[in-house]
Amino acid sequence: MPDQTTRRQALVQITAGAAASAALASLSPAALAQATYQPRALTREQFKILRVLVDMIIPATETPGATALGVDRMIDKTLTGQDDPPEAFLDELNNLVASGFADIEESDRVKLLEEYSQAAGEKGDFFQILKDLTVDHYYSTEVGLIDELGYEGNTALNEFPGCTHEEHR
Amino acid sequence: MPAEKFDVCVIGSGAAGGALAGELTRRGARVALIEAGKYRDPSKLRTHGWPYDQTQPVAVPDVTADPKREPVTYEGDAISVSRGRVIGGRTTHWNAVALRFSEDDFREWSVNGVEEDWPISYDEIAPYYDKAEELMVVCGTRENLKVLPDGRFIKPLSLRCSESILARASKKIGMRVIPVRKALATEAGHGRAPCHYCGHCMQGCGVSAIFNTAEHVIPRARRTGRLTLRSGWMVRELRTGDEARVQSALIFERDSRREEEIHADVFAVCGGNIESARLLLNSRSARFPNGLANNNDIVGRYLHGHITGEVQGYLKDLVGTKPGNQDGALDHAYIPRTETAKGADYAGGFGIQLNVRGYMRPHHARFVPGFGRDFKRRVRDLQPAHTSALAFGKVVAHAENRVTLHPTLVDDYGLPLPRVTFHWQPNDIAMYKAMLDGCHKLYDAASVAFRAQLKGPGGFASHEVGCVRMGRDPKTSILNEFNQTREIKNLFVVDGSSFTTFPEKNPTLTIVALAIRAAENIMRMKDRGDL
Numbered sequence: 300m301p302d303q304t305t306r307r308q309a310l311v312q313i314t315a316g317a318a319a320s321a322a323l324a325s326l327s328p329a330a331l332a333q334a335t336y337q338p339r340a341l342t343r344e345q346f347k348i349l350r351v352l353v354d355m356i357i358p359a360t361e362t363p364g365a366t367a368l369g370v371d372r373m374i375d376k377t378l379t380g381q382d383d384p385p386e387a388f389l390d391e392l393n394n395l396v397a398s399g400f401a402d403i404e405e406s407d408r409v410k411l412l413e414e415y416s417q418a419a420g421e422k423g424d425f426f427q428i429l430k431d432l433t434v435d436h437y438y439s440t441e442v443g444l445i446d447e448l449g450y451e452g453n454t455a456l457n458e459f460p461g462c463t464h465e466e467h468r
Numbered sequence: 469m470p471a472e473k474f475d476v477c478v479i480g481s482g483a484a485g486g487a488l489a490g491e492l493t494r495r496g497a498r499v500a501l502i503e504a505g506k507y508r509d510p511s512k513l514r515t516h517g518w519p520y521d522q523t524q525p526v527a528v529p530d531v532t533a534d535p536k537r538e539p540v541t542y543e544g545d546a547i548s549v550s551r552g553r554v555i556g557g558r559t560t561h562w563n564a565v566a567l568r569f570s571e572d573d574f575r576e577w578s579v580n581g582v583e584e585d586w587p588i589s590y591d592e593i594a595p596y597y598d599k600a601e602e603l604m605v606v607c608g609t610r611e612n613l614k615v616l617p618d619g620r621f622i623k624p625l626s627l628r629c630s631e632s633i634l635a636r637a638s639k640k641i642g643m644r645v646i647p648v649r650k651a652l653a654t655e656a657g658h659g660r661a662p663c664h665y666c667g668h669c670m671q672g673c674g675v676s677a678i679f680n681t682a683e684h685v686i687p688r689a690r691r692t693g694r695l696t697l698r699s700g701w702m703v704r705e706l707r708t709g710d711e712a713r714v715q716s717a718l719i720f721e722r723d724s725r726r727e728e729e730i731h732a733d734v735f736a737v738c739g740g741n742i743e744s745a746r747l748l749l750n751s752r753s754a755r756f757p758n759g760l761a762n763n764n765d766i767v768g769r770y771l772h773g774h775i776t777g778e779v780q781g782y783l784k785d786l787v788g789t790k791p792g793n794q795d796g797a798l799d800h801a802y803i804p805r806t807e808t809a810k811g812a813d814y815a816g817g818f819g820i821q822l823n824v825r826g827y828m829r830p831h832h833a834r835f836v837p838g839f840g841r842d843f844k845r846r847v848r849d850l851q852p853a854h855t856s857a858l859a860f861g862k863v864v865a866h867a868e869n870r871v872t873l874h875p876t877l878v879d880d881y882g883l884p885l886p887r888v889t890f891h892w893q894p895n896d897i898a899m900y901k902a903m904l905d906g907c908h909k910l911y912d913a914a915s916v917a918f919r920a921q922l923k924g925p926g927g928f929a930s931h932e933v934g935c936v937r938m939g940r941d942p943k944t945s946i947l948n949e950f951n952q953t954r955e956i957k958n959l960f961v962v963d964g965s966s967f968t969t970f971p972e973k974n975p976t977l978t979i980v981a982l983a984i985r986a987a988e989n990i991m992r993m994k995d996r997g998d999l
Contacts, residue, residue: 356840357843357844358840358841358844360841360845413838416837431834434830435834438829438833439829440519441521444518444520444829447848448847448848449848449852450791450827450851451791452793452795453668454793455516455664455666456664456665456666456793459663459665461626461628461796461800462626462628462629462631462632464629467629467632467633467785468632468635468636
């Protein structure tokens with residue numbers, strides 16, 4: 300339900316804020332929710348960085364990337380629900396805000412994130428938390444689980460045939 | 469009006485208490501069954517929900533003690549214990565692996581020079597294993613293995629591609645992959661709905677294809693007219709007055725805190741390892757200042773359970789193939805323990821359950837290195853190739869590992885908190901290394917790449933046992949060979965806490981076999997006027 304609430308809030312904002320309405324009305328519902336999402340656990344600046352990061356972890360390919368499926372918002376909500384959001388994660392987001400990460404060249408961003416992915420200590424921890432949050436949410440979406448991963452289960456079968464390949468026995 | 473007096477008061481309705489109450493009522497006893505939890509309708513479990521529309525149930529249903537209202541305090545190494553609060557106890561959400569202990573498993577001292585021998589032998593318990601399997605309905609294959617005796621099996625689960633590949637590879641290294649033995653109806657005609665292979669076994673089976681005392685035993689017991697089920701009630705203490713005899717159980721309703729006394733000729737404690745010990749320790753009299761039947765200070769000691777270690781990985785043969793539907797009944801294959809090498813630095817053995825993790829999420833996504841397009845592609849390619857090996861090892865019981873009553877803290881119901889003290893011993897650590905080596909050896913033989921070893925060791929996989937042990941030596945045990953306390957004739961303890969020692973095999977089938985056997989003995993003793 301939270302997504303619908305957000306969307307309803309978004310619609311209220313559209314009617315209230317005439318200036319933005321023309322541009323927003325042309326967006327898809329998902330894009331609309333995204334464009335008007337008010338982060339709660341994160342500041343606007345932190346959220347902007349998070350959006351760039353999650354799409355770097357899981358970009359759009361034949362299937363949508365992380366932000367297109369709302370992973371950025373899900374992470375903000377997850378962090379909102381936590382009694383004790385990981386401090387190291389927030390600190391490092393702030394460092395990236397301060398260094399203008401969102402506005403540097405893409406190749407520099409990739410280089411920087413690679414450093415994080417291989418680092419030990421706080422930077423390494425930051426990367427792992429970011430990645431855990433991103434993949435957990437991404438592959439819990441219908442698109443992530445079924446379209447991207449090809450999952451066909453969670454259903455009732457009369458028989459479970461098992462392996463039918465001669466070469467595996 | 470005098471209060472009703474029951475033949476037997478059974479405390480706890482899980483594998484032990486459910487089976488015991490079922491067998492006692494079948495044999496004509498009038499039974500009061502006290503269960504702290506309430507009925508949970510399996511058809512309301514939503515086991516086929518999805519993570520993305522908030523219909524997916526939580527990993528384990530809300531049927532255990534609420535850690536906020538009824539906490540456990542821990543000292544020592546990181547392990548956890550589980551306490552059910554539901555009719556059916558932990559049989560309401562279990563993976564149903566049902567293995568017989570072997571002849572040697574009852575003779576640790578004679579065979580391996582560690583711990584003690586049980587006061588009963590395999591031959592003595594074998595007829596009750598037959599009865600337990602008949603009650604529980606166990607699928608499997610006859611393999612003629614000394615380390616894992618065959619039983620009465622129905623149609624086995626078929627092996628998936630990953631399990632077939634591992635089965636072929638295991639032969640090269642002296643391991644043997646066999647179809648798992650589970651208390652699961654794999655076909656119609658066993659008085660319950662057959663499995664429909666949705667893979668949500670651990671969350672509670674929505675159609676009860678898995679054995680569950682709440683669905684398969686207690687309704688039958690009620691139909692005898694001899695079962696009085698008090699659900700939502702818990703025993704505060706067993707009262708003995710000045711005698712060496714339990715006279716009543718002081719019970720309270722968890723919602724209202726109303727108290728009552730239950731009178732019976734015999735009391736059978738089946739609360740699960742921790743709760744059974746806690747109840748005995750919390751029931752004191754001048755005659756039993758350390759708790760009932762505990763004048764040797766053994767109640768609560770010898771706490772142990774399984775040590776677990778897990779390696780996940782990806783079978784090269786299956787990377788990039790079409791995923792299909794691999795859910796099944798969670799794990800379909802088991803690797804029985806191999807002979808422990810002469811000169812090994814540990815006693816005991818370990819078994820491996822394959823593919824217990826399910827396929828509804830990419831377990832590897834957190835571990836695959838890097839990020840971006842290549843990462844995403846790799847996660848997808850690995851998904852159909854996922855496999856997991858979860859090893860369960862024997863833990864040697866030590867008197868210092870124990871549960872006691874917390875001296876000051878009480879739970880919401882005013883009961884002293886269980887205080888669990890546990891440290892892994894050198895044998896356990898050596899076992900853990902051997903378990904992981906075994907998993908890696910298997911993976912080497914089967915070309916399993918990209919392995920992720922879960923942080924461990926883990927304990928006890930909800931398989932905790934030993935706190936009110938039976939034995940031959942009155943100095944180191946509480947119960948005789950009939951699950952009867954030595955100091956109080958009409959007090960029995962029938963659950964996993966009664967295990968003298970514990971091999972690598974899952975406990976439930978043995979718990980049910982012991983319960984059926986105890987019921988028979990209780991009735992025999994009662995008929996003879998011994999109780």
